[in-house]
Amino acid sequence: xxxxxxxxxxxxxxxxxxxxxxxxxxxxxxxxxxxxxxxxxxxxxxxxxxxxxxxxxxxxxxxxxxxxxxxxxxxxxxxxxxxxxxxxxxxxxxxxxxxxxxxxxxxxxxxxxxxxxxxxxxxxxxxxxxxxxxxxxxxxxxxxxxxxxxxxxxxxxxxxxxxxxxxxxxxxxxxxxxxxxxxxxxxxxxxxxxxxxxxxxxxxxxxxxxxxxxxxxxxxxxxxxxxxxxxxxxxxxxxxxxxxxxxxxxxxxxxxxxxxxxxxxxxxxxxxxxxxxxxxx
Amino acid sequence: xxxxxxxxxxxxxxxxxxxxxxxxxxxxxxxxxxxxxxxxxxxxxxxxxxxxxxxxxxxxxxxxxxxxxxxxxxxxxxxxxxxxxxxxxxxxxxxxxxxxxxxxxxxxxxxxxxxxxxxxxxxxxxxxxxxxxxxxxxxxxxxxxxxxxxxxxxxxxxxxxxxxxxxxxxxxxxxxxxxxxxxxxxxxxxxxxxxxxxxxxxxxxxxxxxxxxxxxxxxxxxxxxxxxxxxxxxxxxxxxxxxxxxxxxxxxxxxxxxxxxxxxxxxxxxxxxxxxxxxxxxxxxxxxxxxxxxxxxxxxxxxxxxxxxxxxxxxxxxxxxxxxxxxxxxxxxxxxxxxxxxxxxxxxxxxxxxxxxxxxxxxxxxxxxxxxxxxxxxxxxxxxxxxxxxx
Numbered sequence: 001x002x003x004x005x006x007x008x009x010x011x012x013x014x015x016x017x018x019x020x021x022x023x024x025x026x027x028x029x030x031x032x033x034x035x036x037x038x039x040x041x042x043x044x045x046x047x048x049x050x051x052x053x054x055x056x057x058x059x060x061x062x063x064x065x066x067x068x069x070x071x072x073x074x075x076x077x078x079x080x081x082x083x084x085x086x087x088x089x090x091x092x093x094x095x096x097x098x099x100x101x102x103x104x105x106x107x108x109x110x111x112x113x114x115x116x117x118x119x120x121x122x123x124x125x126x127x128x129x130x131x132x133x134x135x136x137x138x139x140x141x142x143x144x145x146x147x148x149x150x151x152x153x154x155x156x157x158x159x160x161x162x163x164x165x166x167x168x169x170x171x172x173x174x175x176x177x178x179x180x181x182x183x184x185x186x187x188x189x190x191x192x193x194x195x196x197x198x199x200x201x202x203x204x205x206x207x208x209x210x211x212x213x214x215x216x217x218x219x220x221x222x223x224x225x226x227x228x229x230x231x232x233x234x235x236x237x238x239x240x241x242x243x244x245x246x247x248x249x250x251x252x253x254x255x256x257x258x259x260x261x262x263x264x265x266x267x268x269x270x271x272x273x274x275x276x277x278x279x280x281x
Numbered sequence: 282x283x284x285x286x287x288x289x290x291x292x293x294x295x296x297x298x299x300x301x302x303x304x305x306x307x308x309x310x311x312x313x314x315x316x317x318x319x320x321x322x323x324x325x326x327x328x329x330x331x332x333x334x335x336x337x338x339x340x341x342x343x344x345x346x347x348x349x350x351x352x353x354x355x356x357x358x359x360x361x362x363x364x365x366x367x368x369x370x371x372x373x374x375x376x377x378x379x380x381x382x383x384x385x386x387x388x389x390x391x392x393x394x395x396x397x398x399x400x401x402x403x404x405x406x407x408x409x410x411x412x413x414x415x416x417x418x419x420x421x422x423x424x425x426x427x428x429x430x431x432x433x434x435x436x437x438x439x440x441x442x443x444x445x446x447x448x449x450x451x452x453x454x455x456x457x458x459x460x461x462x463x464x465x466x467x468x469x470x471x472x473x474x475x476x477x478x479x480x481x482x483x484x485x486x487x488x489x490x491x492x493x494x495x496x497x498x499x500x501x502x503x504x505x506x507x508x509x510x511x512x513x514x515x516x517x518x519x520x521x522x523x524x525x526x527x528x529x530x531x532x533x534x535x536x537x538x539x540x541x542x543x544x545x546x547x548x549x550x551x552x553x554x555x556x557x558x559x560x561x562x563x564x565x566x567x568x569x570x571x572x573x574x575x576x577x578x579x580x581x582x583x584x585x586x587x588x589x590x591x592x593x594x595x596x597x598x599x600x601x602x603x604x605x606x607x608x609x610x611x612x613x614x615x616x617x618x619x620x621x622x623x624x625x626x627x628x629x630x631x632x633x634x635x636x637x638x639x640x641x642x643x644x645x646x647x648x649x650x651x652x653x654x655x656x657x658x659x660x661x662x663x664x665x666x667x668x669x670x671x672x
Contacts, residue, residue, distance in 0.1 A: 087389075127410035
């Protein structure tokens with residue numbers, strides 16, 4: 001079962017559409033030179049996952065006349081490397097590095113982005129596995145009108161330990177993560193104005209499905225919506241099998257100017273939940 | 282914006298396995314901390330922590346954190362459990378450690394024995410924060426969820442987010458759940474920062490020297506008008522306003538003037554349509570680190586001028602991280618209901634830098650309580666809880 005599958009019918013969500021002003025991505029496997037854009041001071045002292053989030057955010061803000069008033073970060077596992085390094089310190093010589101500990105918290109990327117870009121408004125981190133982007137967009141839709149524009153950044157990193165662990169995880173997790181080691185950051189600038197025209201996005205879920213099959217659950221959810229509203233174009237997924245699958249696919253729609261409306265369904269085996277991100281270009 | 286009713290509360294802490302037990306102990310200024318016995322921290326002296334001694338739900342949960350969260354959540358929906366019918370139920374789950382207490386043991390063993398990797402599927406199944414939400418959704422028969430992790434402010438953000446989810450009609454009922462179990466990662470982490478007071482935390486006191494960690498869970502069940510009508514539930518209190526902000530200053534140290542915190546409080550007041558003078562009590566974050574307590578009072582002075590009554594529950598409960606905002610919001614609802622200003626355990630001597638004393642126990646009609654929570658990354662949350670007559 002592919003991690004993200006692209007369905008034809010559009011979801012009728014309780015959430016309002018948000019307009020997409022800009023999109024960007026940092027995907028190290030495809031773009032090894034991405035770190036050239038990291039300022040020397042950050043490159044020297046900051047964790048790699050912070051740097052990926054920083055560069056994706058910097059790119060998305062380029063050429064926009066306004067800066068964000070809110071930051072929403074979507075991450076499944078957060079700063080894995082920092083967490084591992086902290087525990088290694090504790091288990092090796094009894095001393096964990098305070099720097100590693102500070103960076104290990106899931107919201108460290110969001111805090112760093114607020115500090116770097118001076119964004120004093122709401123600052124939330126959503127951790128819903130493969131559904132994290134859907135959660136972050138849902139959380140954006142709950143913001144007050146004065147909190148927009150909002151910077152949404154999906155970010156996850158791969159580390160050697162995760163590579164070793166994946167073959168030994170439960171069949172569901174193994175299948176969901178697959179063999180793809182994709183990591184990176186994908187950023188969007190969202191606004192609540194003009195949500196009914198131009199590039200736009202909204203989400204449903206995560207919705208708990210228990211032991212129902214995710215494909216069937218996604219189809220049921222989509223078919224329960226307006227059956228007359230359809231599009232038949234499917235999308236490629238370059239990162240099927242990573243936490244960033246849906247984020248990258250959404251990015252491809254907006255950056256590639258692929259016309260149409262798409263509902264992207266994701267499934268998180270750890271929480272037994274599906275979510276749908278609907279994009280219109 | 283509307284005032285959203287709280288129709289159920291639940292709490293598990295070192296002071297008891299129900300909200301009522303916990304608040305009764307807080308009112309008596311009961312000290313909830315004792316030397317850590319749950320596991321070996323590896324520190325020379327076991328730190329003083331607020332440990333939960335009995336978790337009634339532990340047989341039905343995959344780990345300690347999930348058991349804490351389940352207990353609190355079940356208590357919060359108990360009043361309407363049999364009347365839910367077709368009402369939609371969502372949850373907003375706040376956690377920082379998620380399944381770390383088990384993951385760190387797995388990793389320690391893995392370092393010693395590479396063959397232990399064969400157990401990864403079982404040992405790490407609940408590592409992710411989202412796994413906790415999925416477990417709770419199944420146990421509570423909820424339809425959907427959001428999982429938040431913003432360090433020590435998470436629990437209070439969950440309350441605010443649950444408010445908005447009910448307001449927008451996403452769910453008829455929404456339970457905000459904050460939960461964190463003690464773990465080696467957090468104990469050694471705060472220890473590495475030298476933020477743990479070896480003699481136990483003393484909020485706002487002149488001799489305060491840091492935090493005491495704790496564990497627990499708090500849950501508040503919020504309801505739409507439709508849910509109120511269909512269940513016949515009566516509001517215990519209202520969530521009136523939520524404010525969220527970032528310091529943009531430092532990853533761990535608060536802005537000395539409390540500028541970010543003040544921004545969150547002003548946003549919460551605005552949404553609640555309250556003036557500063559309407560606030561009867563501030564249930565502070567009050568962690569008892571030298572810098573945080575000063576910054577919080579500076580922030581409150583910048584908003585309120587003359588400080589309202591204020592208190593801290595950290596000596597009673599320990600700093601329960603992502604649970605703290607939800608847990609202390611639960612006890613704030615109890616304070617509103619019973620008309621009691623709780624004392625601040627651990628405080629005895631005025632700090633001239635703060636130049637204000639937390640309130641002593643008193644009976645007083647309380648209309649609006651401001652609850653604050655602040656976290657790493659300069660993350661700030663503020664929520665206004667209002668008396669049941671204020672709807």
